[in-house]
Amino acid sequence: MVTPKAPNPKIPMREAGSGTEVVAAGSKKAIEKLLAFVRLKDAKESVGEESGKLPLLTNVR
Structure with missing residues (x-):
């Protein structure tokens, strides 16, 4: 786990890239x-336009 030295933990952690480090200090839940x-977002992107499932998930209003 990343242990930030700055008073605001989000500033040094933001540079890590993936975004998961931002909540590293938070709860397990x-x-x-x-x-x-x-994972859900990656699954939606990997389904892609070709199957027709992605527009169904994103265009519902």
């Missing part, structure tokens, strides 16, 4: 929620 969201 928050980290699991973020990882589940990232």
Whole structure:
């Protein structure tokens, strides 16, 4: 885990890139929620336009 030395932990952690480090200091549940969201987003992107599932998920209003 990243241990920030600055008073505001989000500033040094933001440079890590993936975004998961931002909640590294948070609870385990928050980290699991973020990882589940990232997996869902990746799954939507990997489905792609060709199957027709992505427009169905993104264009519902």
